[in-house]
Amino acid sequence: MTRRFTMEFERPLAELEAKLEGLRRIDVTANPELSGEVEALAKQIEELRERTYRDLAPWERVQISRHPDRPKTQEYLDTLFTDVVELHGDRLFGNDEAIIAALATISGVRTVVLGHRKGKNTRENLARNFGMAHPEGFRKAIRAMRLADRFGLPIVTFIDTPGAYPGIEAEERGQAWAIAEALSVLAGVRVPVVCVGIGEGGSGGALAIGFGNRLIMLENSYYSVISPEACASILHKDASKAAEVASCLSLTADRLVGLGIADEIVAEPLGGAHRDPAGVMGAVKERVVAALRDLLPLDAEALVAARHERVRRVGVIEEGAG
Amino acid sequence: MPEGVWVKCVGCKRIVYEGQLIENARVCPHCGHHFAMTSAERIAFIADPGSFAEIDAALTSTDPLGFTAAKPYAASLAGAREKSGLAEALVTGRATVAGHQVVLGAMDFRFIGASMGSAVGEKVTRAFELAVAERRGVVFVIASGGARMQEGMLSLMQMAKTADAARRLSEARLPYVSVLTDPTMGGVTASFAVLADIIFAEPGALIGFAGPRVIEQTIRQSVPKGFQSAEYLLAHGMVDDVVPRGQLPARLGLVLDYLAGANGGGAR
Numbered sequence: 207m208t209r210r211f212t213m214e215f216e217r218p219l220a221e222l223e224a225k226l227e228g229l230r231r232i233d234v235t236a237n238p239e240l241s242g243e244v245e246a247l248a249k250q251i252e253e254l255r256e257r258t259y260r261d262l263a264p265w266e267r268v269q270i271s272r273h274p275d276r277p278k279t280q281e282y283l284d285t286l287f288t289d290v291v292e293l294h295g296d297r298l299f300g301n302d303e304a305i306i307a308a309l310a311t312i313s314g315v316r317t318v319v320l321g322h323r324k325g326k327n328t329r330e331n332l333a334r335n336f337g338m339a340h341p342e343g344f345r346k347a348i349r350a351m352r353l354a355d356r357f358g359l360p361i362v363t364f365i366d367t368p369g370a371y372p373g374i375e376a377e378e379r380g381q382a383w384a385i386a387e388a389l390s391v392l393a394g395v396r397v398p399v400v401c402v403g404i405g406e407g408g409s410g411g412a413l414a415i416g417f418g419n420r421l422i423m424l425e426n427s428y429y430s431v432i433s434p435e436a437c438a439s440i441l442h443k444d445a446s447k448a449a450e451v452a453s454c455l456s457l458t459a460d461r462l463v464g465l466g467i468a469d470e471i472v473a474e475p476l477g478g479a480h481r482d483p484a485g486v487m488g489a490v491k492e493r494v495v496a497a498l499r500d501l502l503p504l505d506a507e508a509l510v511a512a513r514h515e516r517v518r519r520v521g522v523i524e525e526g527a528g
Numbered sequence: 529m530p531e532g533v534w535v536k537c538v539g540c541k542r543i544v545y546e547g548q549l550i551e552n553a554r555v556c557p558h559c560g561h562h563f564a565m566t567s568a569e570r571i572a573f574i575a576d577p578g579s580f581a582e583i584d585a586a587l588t589s590t591d592p593l594g595f596t597a598a599k600p601y602a603a604s605l606a607g608a609r610e611k612s613g614l615a616e617a618l619v620t621g622r623a624t625v626a627g628h629q630v631v632l633g634a635m636d637f638r639f640i641g642a643s644m645g646s647a648v649g650e651k652v653t654r655a656f657e658l659a660v661a662e663r664r665g666v667v668f669v670i671a672s673g674g675a676r677m678q679e680g681m682l683s684l685m686q687m688a689k690t691a692d693a694a695r696r697l698s699e700a701r702l703p704y705v706s707v708l709t710d711p712t713m714g715g716v717t718a719s720f721a722v723l724a725d726i727i728f729a730e731p732g733a734l735i736g737f738a739g740p741r742v743i744e745q746t747i748r749q750s751v752p753k754g755f756q757s758a759e760y761l762l763a764h765g766m767v768d769d770v771v772p773r774g775q776l777p778a779r780l781g782l783v784l785d786y787l788a789g790a791n792g793g794g795a796r
Contacts, residue, residue, distance in 0.1 A: 370737065370738075371746075372738030372742045372743050373738075374747065374751060374755065376738070377736050377738065377743070377756060379764070380764070381718070381737040381738070382717035382721075382736065382737040383718075383766060386717075386719050386723050389687060389719060390691045390692070390723055392688075393692035393695055394692075394695050394699075410684070410718045417688045429681055430684070431676075431679075431680050431681055431683045431684040432677045437677050441677075442597070442598050454593065454595045454678075454680075455593070455595075455680045455681075456593045456681060465592075465681060465682065467682075467685060514692055514696075517685060517692050518689060518692070520686070520689060521645075521682055521685070523587055523647045523650050524647075526615070
C-alpha cells in the first residue's frame, strides 16, 4: 500500500488502519485468537470511516480541496480533452506557469481552456508558484479570452488557486489592474463560459477566470472571498481559528448553490476526489459537455445577457424608506 | 468642531488646527500630508455647490450569512451606522462637476473600512446604470480595504458585478474617472476602481491588491519604502497622474471636458 498524504481530520482513522495492517501481517493460523480482533478492528474502521467522511465540516472540505493527490487542471486537460495546443505568454512580460491557456477539444467541441495550475509535487509547484498567478498569468488568460471571443470558441475554466500571488513584483506589475481587466473581459465575451471549481477557489485570483454562464463545483471544492486562515488572522489575530471562520464564510459547494452562485455539484467518492480521480473526471466531463450543449445554441447577445443577469442579481440588500 | 481643536500631523508631527484643515481641504498646511475625508466632505469638495442629489440613500447590507466569527457582523454594521451616520460605506448621487452632468460616488472609510459587500456593490452598479440611462459620466472617489469578508462570496461576486457595470458604461462610450485615495486595496482596486478611463491618485495614498502586511508574511521580508504609494504606482505606469487634492476639482473638470467631446465630436 502506497503512503497517502493524511489530512488532519483523517488521523484517527489512519492510525487504526495502520494498526490493522500490522495485525494482518501476523500469521493468524499461529495466533487464532487474533482473527476475532482483526475482524472487530475492521468493523470499527468501517464505522469510523463513515463518521469521518459523512457530513464533513467546511474546514475539512477545505483540507480535501488542497489534497496533493487531488486531480489538478493539467490532469483534466490531459484526460478529458484532445488536440491540445497550449498558448504561452501574455505578449507583454512573460509566461506564467500558474495559469494555463490552451486550445482544446472536448467530445468534439472546440474550446479555449483556462485554468489555475497547481503541481503534483514540490518541483512542479515551485515552477507553477503553487497555482498563484502573477499579473502576466491573468493577462495571458485575457489574451485567450479575447481569442475565444473573436473566433467563437466557448471557454471552459478550471478553478484551483489559493489566490493571486501577494508579492512585490506582482504589485509592481499591476496585480489589481490585471484581475479587474480579466473580470471586465470575461463579462463581455460573446461565447459560452463554463467554469468548474475543482479545488481551491481563493478570492480575486480565482474570480478572474471564475464566473460565467455556468459554475459547476466539485463536492469538496471551495470558493471564498478570503482564505479561512487569512480571515482568521485578521479577525482573531490567530490563523488557527481557521476552522471556526471556515464555517462562517459559506464557502462550500452546497452553500454556494444555496446562495445562487454555483449551479451544480459533482459528487466525490468517500474521502475525496483523489480516491477515484478517473471517476470524478469522467463525471466532470459529462457535466461540462452537457453545459456546452445547453449554451452553444444561444446567440452572442443572449450569452452576454445571461452572464450579466447572473452577476447582476448576486447580493442581499435592504432598502429602507428614504 | 470648535476652532481651537488641533491634531498632530502624521506626516510632519506638527500641530495643525482644525480650522486650518477645513480651510485647506484637510491637507496639512506645513507638509502637504493628505488627511482622510468623509464621503460628505469629498462630495462637497468636488461637486458644484448645491448640485448633489443623493440616490439609494437607505440601501444597506444585512447579515445574510449570519457571520459571527470574532465580532458578529450585525453588530459591526450597527456600530458603523452609529459612528458614521451613514447607511453604507458609499454615498452616490447625481451631481454636476465643473458643469458636467455626472453620477458621483464617494466611499467612506469609517464604515467597516469602506469594504465592498452586497450594498456597496449594488450602489456602484446602480450608479453606472443610472449614468448609462441618463447619458452621464461617472466620477468615483475610492477608499477601501477591499471586499467585505463578512458577506463571503456575496462580496467577492460584487467584483464581477461592478466590473461588468463599468464595462457597460464604457461600451456606452460614457466617461468614467476614478480618484484613488488612501487606502485603496484588495477587491475594490481589482474591480471597478481601476476600470476607469482616467485614474488619478492622491499624493501618498496606499494603493494595491495585497496589503503590505500580507506581502511581508508571504515573502518574509519587509517591503521597500514607498511601496504601493501613489507615486510608486505612477512610476510603474498604473495611474494617469498623482493630483494634489487642491488641484483635483479643476483637473476633474478638465478631463471631463476632454472626454465629453470638447471639439463637438467623440462621445454622443
